[in-house]
Amino acid sequence: MRWRKILVPLAVATALGAVVARAEEDKSAQSIEQYREALKDGNPAELYESSGEELWKKPAGPKNVSLEKCDLGLGAGVVKGAYAQLPRYFKDTDKVQDAESRVLTCMSTLQGVDVAKYVNASFGTPEKDDLNAIATYISGQSKGVPVKVSLALPKEQQMYDLGKRMFYYQGGSHDFSCATCHGEEGRRIRLQDLPALATKKGAGSAWTSWPAYRVSAGQMWGMQWRINDCFRQQRFPEPVYASDVTIALSMFMAANANGALMDTPGIKR
Amino acid sequence: MKKIASIVSALAFAAIAAGVQANAADGSSWGPGADDANFKAMLKSGFRAKGIATLDRLDQDATQAFCSDPDRANSKESAAQKAKIEADNMAAIKWPSDGKWLGDWKEGEKLAQSGRGLTSTDKAGDVNGGNCYNCHQLSPKEISYGTIGPSLTNYARIKGVDEEAMRYVWGHIYDSKAYNACSNMPRAGYKGILTEKQIKDLMALLLDPNSPVNQ
DSSP states (O other): OHHHHHHHHHHHHHHHHHHHHHSOHHHHHHHHHHHHHHHHTTOTHHHHHHHHHHHHHSOBTTTTBOSTTOBSSSSBTOOTTTGGGOSEEETTTTEEEOHHHHHHHHHHHTTOOOTHHHHHSOTTSHHHHHHHHHHHHHHHTTTTOBOOOOOOSHHHHHHHHHHHHHHTOOBTTTTBOHHHHHSSTTEEETTEEEOOTTSHHHHHHHHTTOSEEETTTTEEEOHHHHHHHHHHHTTOOEEOTTOHHHHHHHHHHHHHTTTOBOOOSEEEO | OHHHHHHHHHHHHHHHHHHHHHSOTTSOOOSTTSSHHHHHHHHHHHEEOBTTBOGGGGSOOHHHHHHTSHHHHTSGGGHHHHHHHHHHHHHTOOOOTTSOOOOOHHHHHHHHHOOOSSSTTSOTTOOOOOOHHHHOOOSTTOOOOOOSSOOOTTHHHHHOOSHHHHHHHHHHHHOGGGTSTTOSSOOTTTTTSSOHHHHHHHHHHHHOTTSGGGO
């Protein structure tokens, strides 16, 4: 049943994709927009959302309990609206955490899972697919909710500052920083529009659209995967999953996006 | 009295100036010099080597360090340091060993199209691309071009092909930071991204009258 809903828009997307290749420059952006619209009727991300919900509610791990008692910041078991207020400081870990690192904490404490395997697994493996699905489910429960990330606590402000510094930090063979591509509004790589992530507008559109289903890759990506691939293209070493580097950058983006409405799960070319 | 007052006011001014430097527009203290120990620790625990993308890529040279705080890099106080960074990059440029500027524009077009090379998923010894179309418009036939850099379409028709133009383009491809310390453009020659032959082929793409860029 679900498959038909997903496959039809995918066929439309493939056809539109061919059109894009031949299109005049000014028409191509419009075509991409149409293609996104066509996919919105049946975003394959819904599949991940429902499998994420199953993973959330199913007893698992050595302790054979579900994640339903996980505290995502709004109290144990509250998922609705939680993603829109992440990253945030958590007293029990004494850390600022994003959705994905917080899920790891809950898997460890509630379920007794050894999460090192999940941290070290490559993207595209079953371990990471599970985490992406759970993050997709959590983000979907904030759809339409305004981003409201706090910088009130010193550790939250510190994480934001570290993220800002990371955003402008140049290195590697190509001298790239995040800001090389995401520092100015209205720039593109090839035909891909680049959000200016230090601004409210750019961060607002970017932060609120991940996790997203990437049509070209046929994959569901959370923000952790998004950041990981940015660093790959930046010619940097690999960021460790759920490390402070990734959370600091998320804090920078999310706080810059404050007030924008979550539109997750998203859909990308 | 007067002297003391002027010293006090100068000190107060200095304190305000220092405060302004430490606090960015959003009221946060974030740049180099602020919270260095935690930033270093974050880099150390936050990255791991993958393939050819080893951890030494996080070690900054003087140019990268200077440009990692754009507000400071663009400030009046940094003008002298900026000029020195540009001069150091200029001095590092190797000009063509045989005195010939132009290679094959057809090879140059292939290179300009290729964005490959030096990522954690590329292999050592792979041929690196120039990444040109990612940021620049070149041949008018290619509609998929980026806009981080300026359009270079019709470059030779606009800028000419004399010795000065050749030198200018070579220098920019080899080490763009010699002309603008914090240019977004990679230093293709200086950082060993492209070989001398590859740079000549890109030169031809821009400056050969038969290149599609100049049609």
